[in-house]
Amino acid sequence: MVRPEFLKSEPRAERPTRGPGSGTSASTDAVGESLKTRMMDEAPVGITIADATQPDMPLIYVNAAFERMTGYSPSYAIGRNCRFLQGEETREKPVRQMRVAIEEGEAVTVELRNYRRNGELFWNEVTIAPLRDDTGDIAYYVGFQQDVTRRKRAEQAAADRAARIEHERTAQSRLLERLDGVVADVTEAVALASSPGELRQEVVRSIADTYTGAWIGTYDPATETVELRVADGKTGSEIEAIPVATGNTGARSTNAVVAAAVDDRHVRLESIGPDEPNEPAEAAAVAGVPLYFGEATYGAIAVYAQTEELRRHERDVLTALGRTVAIGINALESQRTLRGESVVEFQLTLGDHPLGSFAEALSCSLQHISTVGDRGERSLLFELDGAPAVDAERIHAAAEATGVTVHAVLVAEADVPVVEVSVDETPLEELLREYSGELCGWAVEDGTAIATIEVGREALARSLAADAMEQLANVDLRSYRRREETHETRREFVAEIESRLTERQRAALIRAHTSGYFEWPHETNGDELADSMGVTRSTFHQHLRAAQRKIAAAILDR
Template identity: 35%
Template sequence: MTAPRVLLVYPAEGGSRLKDAFETAGCRVQQVATATEALATLSTERWDCLVSEFELPGDDGLALRSAVRQLDPELPFILFTASDAIEESVVDAEYDSYVRKNGAASVDRLVSEVTATQPTAALTASQQDVSSAEPSPDELVRTMDTAPIGISLSNPSLTDYPLVYVNDAWEELTGYEAADLLGRNPRLLQGPNTDPETVDRLSEAIANEEPVSVEIRNYRRDGKPFWNELTIAPIYDDGGDLLYYVGFQIDVTDRREAEQLATERAETLESERRTLRRVLDRVNGLLREVSGVLVESTERREIEHRVCETIAAEEGYLGGWIGTVSSDGTDLRLSATKGLPTEIPETVPIAALPAAVGDAVDTDACHLCSVDDAEAEPEGQSETGLDPSTVGGRRLLVVPLCDDERRYGVLGVYGIDAAALDTREQELFDSLGKMIANGLHAVETTRILTTDDVTELRIEIRDPSFRLAQIAAVIGSPVERCGTTTTASGDYELYLTTDAADAVDSTEAGDAVDAVDTPEAAATVDVDPEALISLSFIQAARVVSKTDSELTLSVTMAQLPPDDELAAFGAVVTDTTATADGGTLTVEAPPEQDVRPLLETLQSQYDTVDLRAKTERERREQRPTEFRAVVDEHLTERQTAALEAAHLNDYFESPRPVDGETIAETMDITRQTFHQHLRAAERKLVAAYVDA
């Protein structure tokens, strides 16, 4: 019968063992090293089976399998690999067979898989007469002497079963010469870390004249330990009397060390999983509790105190504090604390605090310090009571409470042990800080919009770098901000008006056709949107509408200064005008808000900032504000955006200067979606008016 032909695709190093195993099983084998060679061989010769390693030079085993199926859909394909990463892919791809490589036994399984793909008759090799080729006694002895594994004989008829024969491999394995070994019991290889239970198993098997295989820790002549895979079996004469015990020794140190390393890695991974689970359980509970605080609380002070209480109550954390930074960045004023066993001053110089506090303030990123830090403490730090050692914790994580450009201070969290507040927890606390900042922003904004009394500030900024001043310079006319919307991507779209008679004719009418919807409007455009886009902070610009007296523009920005900075103080910009030299802001702030830090924030950004007027008054137009609050309760965020965009683009004017598609593009939605949002908003607006 013809032996099955096996194409073995395996790197040059390491394939000989597999090839020998297949040939012993009666197969004819050709080995190639790459997928490219395999495909070339398949295209010119017929094969009964293909065996491939997954990790090949160039294309891997998965890619080879796909190519083989193009050439020969019926050819049995067997993947042989130790890789864990491809197991799911193999299942999905429905391989003919898949054998995991994990030791000598896996080679036997691979051979079985190959033979299983072939007809039984194909594996039946013709039997030859070998009676004239039997080895002589001398040849048998020479074979034993030169065998690649250690072989020994012990004589049970002599006292203490001494060794009477060892081969060359046994000498090389143990470091002993035969002259030093013969006449001595092989237990001389045992040492201080040899397992007594394994020794007892050997002794019991020898006493019962039974074969036994063990892995035992032995020692070479130089004292170096090694793992010995030892097999001992009794040998009898023709009369059934015990003659010798034969021993086979194989050095399996590398395998045992690899297994030990794998076990240690598995234990480390399991420990990591347990730690991660504890972290997730702890932080998820914290996120859940803090979310509840932000939903239920209506005042900033309440939020700050309840957040600190929540942290102190969570397992693994000692306590926490929240503080705000002075306008000059030198002091930290604590507004809430919980779980700290010492009296803490209300205001502390940042220079006297752990360095993590100043780093978090400067970088708007989480920073950690520990009692194990080798760095020297800043002078006076031990008196502040905020360093971990003074509080009684092991670690302090300082979390900035900021969202975009709005900053609401920093949060300090103390971990009880050295494992708390690791890198994963720090990432989660970073998200928690942003979530708290959003909650504080919502509370501050709601407060200023609903309070009866406000402080109205009129602030003059004399600086050509003021963004609206730069826009006024480009179009050659003063501008006034008349509204703001946000896009789906989170950018800001500002609507500005200017005197059409003063605007500079910076383009031919035809150049601005894309900025408006009708040829008639395009013919009257006096401002080039491309000139505005040349300003680095403007992403897009267009002309919304133009009358004989007024021109309305739209510009899109990623950030909205100074609104974002002032929002941190609970202040809202209600009106802005600008010329090429600067601008004037009208700002509403809570009556208790100290205006000095607000002005200092602006002064840090612009050349000259002056407070021209400060008025304490009741909020104007209270009833419309209340009516809007009612409407806002019913409108979704997208419906509100659609309504505002339609109004600011003069969609409700007749004739309309823009159509729905143009407005939809500014909102990054389809025309149909815009109209759906707008119609829903109109229905709710009318219903609120009728019911008011």
């Protein structure tokens, strides 16, 4: 080990014993020069001594700890300035602090990034202090180096974690502040809306005010599509009907995201590129939010956002919003059903129904006119449309072959005969009773029976349609819609009937009613009424029968 001159041992002179009160430290006498040198050589921290009298302040001493820490041997380090430990990642600030301290002859402690001989970076805590000679001039600079990489990494990890926590806290705080408004607005819209249309409008407006844009669509189970109803904000090009069963789970388009959300009833979040067709350039992500309650699926909401931050934070919020909107739609539709304002109407095609076989045997179609129930069972009145040269005998033969009961053949000689028939109960009627459905219309086209069904509740209607397609053979859903019920007042009904009557027909009806003509025995006769009107008896009866037919038609039409 090379040592500077002031560290080399000199002959030890006898020194007087120092007693209490002496001006010299007791440790000075107890520790010899050789022990001091050994302490420096074997110290657990790196120690260096630089010659301050030389222009570049070369090192004249390094201990073993320095070599272990840096990988540089004394033979390499001595004679060089200690800047050989610096490199590309060494920052200028701590180096400048040491330079200033040396220029001012002061001690300083800094932390800087140094390089070991093998190129590995490490954090070095360096303390330098001046050593002066007898004249007071700085002759040496002693340095103490300590590898603090582990501590610095721990500090950096703690700082990173604190920064992440703070970032997360700030993001969540902003999120809560931002979403508080949309949650409150959507909840208020659901609570105050008087119709599903108004609810959809206000919900989309509230969401678009918070995000880039949004649209809401309704689900049609007959076509398995979501059709846009209301849009607000920036939503790209016009949205068409979205087929739900896409099967393309890897696609990032709005269509695929919304379809997947409706299909599996979970909020879907995907990033979208600014150059993707039909997508708004202002949005970086889209969320598909399904709207469902119980077994009923009402549709979906598409939400466009400027950043992908919603992927990490807002799934649960959007799920809750979707549930809130669906519950609101369900409640409004339930209220409308209870008030009789709307019903769900759908049509089922029945491939293996006796009515289809009956029409096919006659090579015609059946148009349902009405249903009557005076025989202890409901029977159906049909027009035989397009039947070539049909007669009563042929009608009865076709009915017997297909399991249809013919009760009567009316106006058989006309171009369009009318038949009254009934069929045995099928499993469809059992489902109608189970789900409170009403079979309100029939048609038969190309050998296929088409049943028109009405159900008051959305959930019941969907369940009825689903069970019919699952449990009955050759059954498909042809159409599905919610139909608004019109409530006609008594005054409106009377006005409608009167609008159908001519003045003569109305006069004949009023005179007959007020004079007791409809009572038995008659309080008056046709001749008297005809005379009161100044017409013949046959003309009076023509006017009266025409008025009666129009009244009957007005009642049966409803």
